[in-house]
Amino acid sequence: MKKPMIFSEFFRNNGVVMGSILFFLVAFWIIFLILLPQISMLDYSLHPNPINLDAGERADEYTLKNYKYLIFGPEGSSDAFNKVDLMVFVRTIIAAMAVTIMNLFLCYPLAYFLAQSKGGGFVRLLVILLIVPYWINEILRAFALRIIFAPSENGLINGIMMKMGLIDQAYDFINTDIALYAGLGYAYILLMLFPMYNVIESLDRNQIEAARDMGASWTRIHRRVVIPHAKPGIASGMTMVFMLSAGALAAPQVLGGTSSLWFTQLVYQWFNDTLNWQQGAAYAIVLLVASIAIVLTFMKIFKVNMGDIGK
Amino acid sequence: MKSNILFGRIALGVYFIIFFGYLIGPLVVMGFTAFNSAAFPSITPWQCFTYEWFGELLKDERILNGIKNSFIVGIGTVILSVSIGLAASLVLTQVWAKWRSTFYTIIIAPILIPGVVLGISTLVFWRQVSDMFGGVALLNNGIFLTIIGQSTFIASYCMLVFVARLQRFDTGLTEAALDLGATHTQAFRKVLLPFMRPAIASAAVLAFLASFENYNTTTFTFGSYPTLTIELSQMVRYGINPSISALAVIIVVITVFGALALEVYGRRKKVKAGEIKKSKSLPGWMFGNIATILLVALSFAVIAMVFTSQSYSPQQCKADYREARDIETRLKIEALQAARAAANAANGDTTEEAGTDAPAEQGGASGAFGGVFAPTNLEDAAGQSDGEDSGAAAPASPFGGVFAPTNLEGSAGQSSGEATPSAPATAFGGVFDPTNLEESSGTSGN
Numbered sequence: 189m190k191k192p193m194i195f196s197e198f199f200r201n202n203g204v205v206m207g208s209i210l211f212f213l214v215a216f217w218i219i220f221l222i223l224l225p226q227i228s229m230l231d232y233s234l235h236p237n238p239i240n241l242d243a244g245e246r247a248d249e250y251t252l253k254n255y256k257y258l259i260f261g262p263e264g265s266s267d268a269f270n271k272v273d274l275m276v277f278v279r280t281i282i283a284a285m286a287v288t289i290m291n292l293f294l295c296y297p298l299a300y301f302l303a304q305s306k307g308g309g310f311v312r313l314l315v316i317l318l319i320v321p322y323w324i325n326e327i328l329r330a331f332a333l334r335i336i337f338a339p340s341e342n343g344l345i346n347g348i349m350m351k352m353g354l355i356d357q358a359y360d361f362i363n364t365d366i367a368l369y370a371g372l373g374y375a376y377i378l379l380m381l382f383p384m385y386n387v388i389e390s391l392d393r394n395q396i397e398a399a400r401d402m403g404a405s406w407t408r409i410h411r412r413v414v415i416p417h418a419k420p421g422i423a424s425g426m427t428m429v430f431m432l433s434a435g436a437l438a439a440p441q442v443l444g445g446t447s448s449l450w451f452t453q454l455v456y457q458w459f460n461d462t463l464n465w466q467q468g469a470a471y472a473i474v475l476l477v478a479s480i481a482i483v484l485t486f487m488k489i490f491k492v493n494m495g496d497i498g499k
Numbered sequence: 500m501k502s503n504i505l506f507g508r509i510a511l512g513v514y515f516i517i518f519f520g521y522l523i524g525p526l527v528v529m530g531f532t533a534f535n536s537a538a539f540p541s542i543t544p545w546q547c548f549t550y551e552w553f554g555e556l557l558k559d560e561r562i563l564n565g566i567k568n569s570f571i572v573g574i575g576t577v578i579l580s581v582s583i584g585l586a587a588s589l590v591l592t593q594v595w596a597k598w599r600s601t602f603y604t605i606i607i608a609p610i611l612i613p614g615v616v617l618g619i620s621t622l623v624f625w626r627q628v629s630d631m632f633g634g635v636a637l638l639n640n641g642i643f644l645t646i647i648g649q650s651t652f653i654a655s656y657c658m659l660v661f662v663a664r665l666q667r668f669d670t671g672l673t674e675a676a677l678d679l680g681a682t683h684t685q686a687f688r689k690v691l692l693p694f695m696r697p698a699i700a701s702a703a704v705l706a707f708l709a710s711f712e713n714y715n716t717t718t719f720t721f722g723s724y725p726t727l728t729i730e731l732s733q734m735v736r737y738g739i740n741p742s743i744s745a746l747a748v749i750i751v752v753i754t755v756f757g758a759l760a761l762e763v764y765g766r767r768k769k770v771k772a773g774e775i776k777k778s779k780s781l782p783g784w785m786f787g788n789i790a791t792i793l794l795v796a797l798s799f800a801v802i803a804m805v806f807t808s809q810s811y812s813p814q815q816c817k818a819d820y821r822e823a824r825d826i827e828t829r830l831k832i833e834a835l836q837a838a839r840a841a842a843n844a845a846n847g848d849t850t851e852e853a854g855t856d857a858p859a860e861q862g863g864a865s866g867a868f869g870g871v872f873a874p875t876n877l878e879d880a881a882g883q884s885d886g887e888d889s890g891a892a893a894p895a896s897p898f899g900g901v902f903a904p905t906n907l908e909g910s911a912g913q914s915s916g917e918a919t920p921s922a923p924a925t926a927f928g929g930v931f932d933p934t935n936l937e938e939s940s941g942t943s944g945n
Contacts, residue, residue, distance in 0.1 A: 198590075198593060201593060202589075202593075202683055203682060203683020203684060204683075205682075205683065205684050206683045206684055206687050207683070209586070210586040210589055210590055211590075213582055213583050213586035213587070214583070214586050214587050214590050216583070217583045217586075217587065217606070217650075217651075217654055218605055218606065220624075221609075221621075221647060221650065221651040221654075222605065222606075222608065222609055222651060223605075224624055225617075225620035225621050225623070225624035225625075225651075226612075226616075226620050228620065228623050228624040228627055229616070229619055229620040229623050229624070232623045232627075294518060294521075297511075297514055298514075298515075298518055301511070312762065316755075316758045316759065316762060317519060317522070317523060318522065319758060320523075320526075320751070320754050320755055320758055321522050321523060321526055323708050323712065323754045324526060324712070324747065324750060324751060324754065325711075325712045325714075325727075325728055325731060325747075325750065326712055326713075326714050326715075326728070327714055327728055327731045327732045327735055328529070328731065328743070328746075328747045328750070329525065329526075330735075331529065331540075331731075331735050331739075331743065331747075332525035332526055332528060332529035332747070333525050334735070335525070335528055335529055335532055335540055335541060335542070335744075336524075336525055336528055338541065342537075342539050342540075342541035343541070344528055344541070344542050347541070347542065374521065374522075374525065377521075377522065427611060428610070428611065431611045431612075431613060432613070432614075434613065435612075435613020435614055435615050435616065435715065436613075436715070437614070437615055437714065437715045437718065438714045438715065438732065441732065441736060442732070442735050442736070452613070452615045452715075455615055455619070456615070456718070459619065459719060465619075465623065468619065469619060469623060472613075472615060472616045472619045472620075473616075475613060475615070475616065476612060476613065476616045479613065480611075483611070
């Protein structure tokens with residue numbers, strides 16, 4: 189009978205009017221915006237698409253065929269597995285990890301520098317410089333990179349190199365996915381920087397001084413003092429960058445090659461081109477579950493709590 | 500030790516340049532493309548400085564409509580997610596410790612769920628709800644769905660902002676108000692809300708910006724109300740002109756302006772409060788701050804741009820550019836024709852020269868050249884073949900076929916000196932010395 193006690197206490201603390209407003213808002217959020225939509229999507233993914241039912245199949249019965257499709261491909265196909273889609277899936281996950289690690293190495297020195305400097309006008313200006321690109325539209329940021337990487341003389345890099353005579357044929361940054369990885373890293377780099385900055389800032393500078401006085405080398409200070417302290421920040425930055433790049437849609441659409449897809453693009457195609465929402469929902473669930481599972485596994489390996497994320 | 504520090508500084512500088520180059524560079528490049536008259540957004544090749552894409556942008560109905568929809572969605576999202584975030588943060592501070600981490604996990608999850616998934620789940624869920632009630636139009640409305648979908652995770656952002664602020668709130672204040680006879684609602688409105696006002700303002704700005712730039716969720720929920728981001732994505736994917744860069748420039752300028760203004764404002768408050776001393780070398784109204792200087796410079800740049808755009812016209816430059824390009828294409832066509840003709844000539848030569856000796860061959864070669872060049876640039880061709888003949892005619896003739904293309908390139912008027920002496924020259928050692936050829940092409944020029 190704990191539940192009523194919590195509620196009575198809650199209403200006593202907040203008054204009936206305020207208490208119910210707060211309660212209503214939070215309940216609305218959790219139930220109607222977070223939980224039920226996910227459950228409903230799961231439910232959707234377990235139903236066949238009513239437009240192209242198999243013989244003897246009913247639209248309201250549960251089936252795993254949408255998931256089977258991802259793994260085994262269409263029935264009667266010659267391949268044992270749905271190689272194309274599975275490859276896209278694996279590639280998405282691995283590339284998202286690579287982008288995350290790339291961002292980690294790019295951001296760590298800057299996070300350390302910003303956190304350890306005493307916050308003069310220069311540092312504040314740097315922070316503004318950091319924030320401004322982040323408020324530019326995701327599409328526009330991807331598009332900016334497209335201008336740079338475009339695979340013709342219109343592209344900045346190709347244009348310059350061709351003018352200088354280094355190459356006479358435009359290098360295709362798009363189909364080699366270089367542009368895509370640069371774009372994904374670019375899109376979420378600040379989500380890596382700021383959590384790290386926040387935790388490193390809270391590190392007592394005396395600890396570093398002490399380590400240095402006792403003769404610890406530069407690498408050792410980072411390995412034994414700074415990084416252990418910054419672990420929650422690193423974890424939350426990596427989690428966010430990984431989840432967001434695995435779930436990114438804008439950058440792959442603008443910067444991706446024609447032959448190589450991102451998994452979210454498959455989901456998008458199921459929804460908007462093929463209009464098979466059930467299949468799309470199944471793919472989305474797979475993406476969600478897989479990325480959460482990966483994040484949780486890594487958090488377990490590196491012993492980080494969920495509560496540290498977002499701090 | 501000293502060189503070590505120096506090395507460290509250089510490394511840090513290089514790293515900074517790389518990092519900020521990566522972060523800012525693309526935006527700067529995109530900014531420049533807004534002023535290039537090339538029809539496809541690019542810097543290379545640079546054509547003419549122009550303002551026309553800004554005019555193009557203002558004429559684009561879809562962009563304007565997208566901006567309107569984005570504002571409607573943004574305002575709705577701000578209202579919904581700020582109130583939800585505030586409520587959630589208040590509840591979070593009161594929930595039992597045992598439940599807190601579960602509660603926290605649930606309300607932080609939307610930040611981590613891919614935006615695509617949020618969009619899909621919102622769409623699917625409300626479709627089902629509306630079916631349940633016999634197809635309520637509101638629940639399938641793009642604006643409603645987008646607000647709901649975006650608020651799901653933007654509320655989490657807002658909540659984080661509020662939690663940070665609430666940590667400094669003295670609950671004793673509320674209790675005092677209650678003791679003095681205020682109702683809970685009054686205590687909330689008169690005590691807590693004023694305290695939270697800065698956080699509410701920053702959460703609202705954050706929510707609006709996040710909503711304005713959101714793509715992943717919106718792309719599934721927008722229905723028949725495309726927001727600006729959706730319109731942009733369509734433009735980017737299906738044919739674009741630099742008006743999109745012009746829009747980016749406007750957004751960047753507004754953002755930078757806002758950020759600098761905020762910085763200056765904060766600084767000014769601190770100066771007034773006596774926390775920082777004014778710098779003496781700068782006029783007082785600048786508060787001795789780089790941000791102020793930049794802000795002023797930016798304002799001047801924008802004003803100057805608007806004024807010059809009234810009078811500046813790139814028509815002349817564009818005409819020039821078009822002419823230059825026409826000439827270039829004509830030259831290219833000629834070169835192509837010449838090369839094709841040369842290939843023909845070479846074929847003719849090899850067949851003809853099969854059994855013959857030098858003298859006969861010479862005639863054949865010049866005949867082939869003459870025939871080829873007659874229609875286009877007779878003069879050049881004549882000069883060229885003459886020069887060639889006088890310089891190194893006899894030994895060349897057996898290999899006339901090989902040399903024909905390079906000769907012709909020369910006659911097309913460009914850089915034969917550099918291009919020619921490659922393979923054939925070495926094959927013939929001293930006779931076909933590069934300088935020889937340069938001479939011959941020189942004569943052709945004259």
